[in-house]
Amino acid sequence: MPDPGSKDPTKEKACVLASGGVESMTLLNDALGRYEEVTPIYVRNHLRWEDAELFWLKGFLRNLKQPGLRPLKIVELSLRDLYENHWSITGIKVPGAGSRDASVYLPGRNVIFLSKAACFASMRGIAAIEIGVLKGNPFPDSSKTFFRKISDVLSLGLGAEISVRAPFQKLLKEDVIVLGRKLPLEITFSCINPKGYEHCGECNKCTERKKAFFAAGVFDKTRYKKAGI
Secondary structure, eight states, rough: OOOOOOOOTOEEEEEEEOOOHHHHHHHHHHHHHSSSSEEEEEEEEEOTTHHHHHHHHHHHHHHOOOOOOOOOOEEEEEHHHHHHSHHHHHHHHOOOOTTGGGGGGOTHHHHHHHHHHHHHTTTTOOOOOEEEOTOOSSSGGGSSHHHHHHHHHHHHHTTTTOOEOTTTTTTTTHHHHHHTSSOOGOOOOOOOSBBTTTBOOSSSHHHHHHHHHHHHHHOOOBBBBSOOO
């Protein structure tokens, strides 16, 4: 398996975009081994699953007792005015198990995430921002070219060095599960149609999660409202 990231002695601090999912929590743990200080950032867009995400994210961070972990920073940038009647707001016709990747695309979300995170980072002298994008991600704001160019734009606009990195971009979800298998992955959260604070077990993201655990050969301890793939 590729080494997801190597220590950069010129960057002692980093921010990691943390949603509470398998990728971002494994990335956060990995980054703590590569930087002296890491700040997890959660960008709240006021989408319907965020209360559940934050519940599990905070629980995971309480269990991640590593030196260098800074307190969670929650920043706000609502998308309700743009997405309006979208399923991510209304919960109507949430993409299910048989849906295609394109059905879960949220336009411009990485642009918004990275812009907000970069403002936070630049004000604190932090140059590195890491994001848990995986191999095969088909969306335009998840490509190597996008990350390279937005690094340049953010650095120019903020007058400070900003380097956006995606260390897991050569890995599949099952590779990340293997990498993070010693972490309490059962308290990560990936659902876009939560039932209370639990995974629904039926949406696009729950199905993707179940399949990845199976492909990784790692027992999935996650609690789903509906079991099976």
